Amino acid sequence: xxxxxxxxTDEGKASPVRPEGNPPSHQPIFNTSNNKNVPATxxxxxxxxxxxxxxxxxxxxxxxxxxxxxxxGLLTAGPESVIKAGIVAADAVIAGKVEGNLQIKHRLEIRSxxxxxxxxxxxxIGIEAGAMLQGQVRCGEETKAPADxxxxxxxxxxx
Amino acid sequence: MNPAYAYIYxxxxxxxxxxxxxxxxxxxxxxxxxxxxxxxxxxxxxxxxLVEDFVRQGVKTIVIVGNDxxxxxxxxxxxxxxxxMGYIPLAEPSGIAQLLNIPTGLAACxxxxxxxxxxxxVAKLNDRYFLSEVTFENTTATLTVDGKYSxxxxxxGNLSIRNLGRALTAEGHLANAQDGLLEAVISxxxxxxxTRLWTKxxxxxxxxxxxxxxxxxxxxxxxxxxxxxxxxxxxxKFSVSVVPQKFRIIMxxxxxxxxxxxxxxE
Numbered sequence: 001x002x003x004x005x006x007x008x009t010d011e012g013k014a015s016p017v018r019p020e021g022n023p024p025s026h027q028p029i030f031n032t033s034n035n036k037n038v039p040a041t042x043x044x045x046x047x048x049x050x051x052x053x054x055x056x057x058x059x060x061x062x063x064x065x066x067x068x069x070x071x072x073g074l075l076t077a078g079p080e081s082v083i084k085a086g087i088v089a090a091d092a093v094i095a096g097k098v099e100g101n102l103q104i105k106h107r108l109e110i111r112s113x114x115x116x117x118x119x120x121x122x123x124x125i126g127i128e129a130g131a132m133l134q135g136q137v138r139c140g141e142e143t144k145a146p147a148d149x150x151x152x153x154x155x156x157x158x159x
Numbered sequence: 160m161n162p163a164y165a166y167i168y169x170x171x172x173x174x175x176x177x178x179x180x181x182x183x184x185x186x187x188x189x190x191x192x193x194x195x196x197x198x199x200x201x202x203x204x205x206x207x208x209l210v211e212d213f214v215r216q217g218v219k220t221i222v223i224v225g226n227d228x229x230x231x232x233x234x235x236x237x238x239x240x241x242x243x244m245g246y247i248p249l250a251e252p253s254g255i256a257q258l259l260n261i262p263t264g265l266a267a268c269x270x271x272x273x274x275x276x277x278x279x280x281v282a283k284l285n286d287r288y289f290l291s292e293v294t295f296e297n298t299t300a301t302l303t304v305d306g307k308y309s310x311x312x313x314x315x316g317n318l319s320i321r322n323l324g325r326a327l328t329a330e331g332h333l334a335n336a337q338d339g340l341l342e343a344v345i346s347x348x349x350x351x352x353x354t355r356l357w358t359k360x361x362x363x364x365x366x367x368x369x370x371x372x373x374x375x376x377x378x379x380x381x382x383x384x385x386x387x388x389x390x391x392x393x394x395x396k397f398s399v400s401v402v403p404q405k406f407r408i409i410m411x412x413x414x415x416x417x418x419x420x421x422x423x424x425e
Binding site for chain 2: 039040041042043044045046047048049050051052053054060062063064067
């Protein structure tokens with residue numbers, strides 16, 4: 001029996017749509033780990049994450065990340081995010097600046113505001129007009145389950 | 160008298176306004192078969208010795224009678240004892256009681272009587288336990304999480320490490336104190352005038368950063384002052400960690416989530 005149920009959530013601003021069509025994961029929220037519509041991790045604007053970050057849930061990045069990110073959920077990078085990291089995720093929506101390789105297990109969406117420098121591997125990809133993408137793109141096949149994101153970074157640096 | 164119960168009265172309860180309510184409380188507890196030994200905290204009486212004496216005498220449930228400050232006087236050592244804690248809040252501040260869904264006053268006796276026990280995680284700041292959260296306001300400190308990554312506040316903000324959640328204000332959020340994790344929440348520093356303007360214009364305020372973790376270290380170049388539960392801390396470096404399933408507490412029957420949802424009018 002758990003004593004900790006959901007708490008109220010705020011209505012949020014416009015956000016990237018989760019590929020599966022689930023409710024948006026971009027809303028400001030009350031911080032309850034039990035709320036399934038809310039990312040388990042949020043790196044907001046004004047915060048810098050450095051190092052090896054691993055998560056089992058959804059991740060929303062609006063701030064700065066240097067290092068490696070690995071998640072078994074959806075990774076959403078907002079328009080003002082700056083990511084210098086290898087990314088390994090189940091799904092991803094990129095609207096900010098990424099320097100590093102992306103290894104996405106299922107679906108990758110690159111928004112018009114995105115600037116991606118690095119190689120990309122994914123099963124399906126959607127790219128909005130206006131997005132900048134530099135690097136090799138390989139899609140159409142399911143990538144292996146989250147691998148070591150460090151390898152992704154090393155490859156990105158050697159390019 | 161029930162030998163399994165002991166009650167720790169805070170010293171402020173000796174004041175006259177509380178005599179009537181204490182008489183009523185003792186009558187109510189006797190009626191419920193929960194009457195027990197009583198220990199009174201005083202200025203020169205060590206709370207730890209008092210509680211440990213009771214435990215040596217076979218007491219299984221220690222009930223704190225007073226307010227959140229009373230709880231704070233025993234919280235730093237209670238989780239290490241093999242006892243269950245009850246709480247009867249008779250005065251403000253009682254934010255932690257609210258989070259545990261324990262009503263203020265005599266109604267708390269019914270919670271004690273129902274004896275719904277939950278085992279909660281407790282958090283540690285350096286070597287001291289805390290139940291709700293520790294907050295550092297207006298800081299540019301860095302939080303290193305599990306030795307793997309760090310979070311820096313590039314523009315400054317408020318850093319909170321939550322176990323049970325905020326108990327200091329009524330609008331506090333609730334964290335899960337049974338998941339074996341702490342929650343770090345970083346909120347940007349916003350002048351109150353700006354907040355009022357945003358509320359008026361219905362502007363969505365900037366998001367909070369949120370991560371969960373088991374152990375971390377907070378380091379600041381500037382002296383850092385904060386508050387864990389209701390005690391103040393200061394320094395340049397703090398370690399923070401969670402001890403899962405550590406503390407047995409008698410809680411109110413209604414879910415904590417429900418009580419907060421009600422507070423938010425949902």
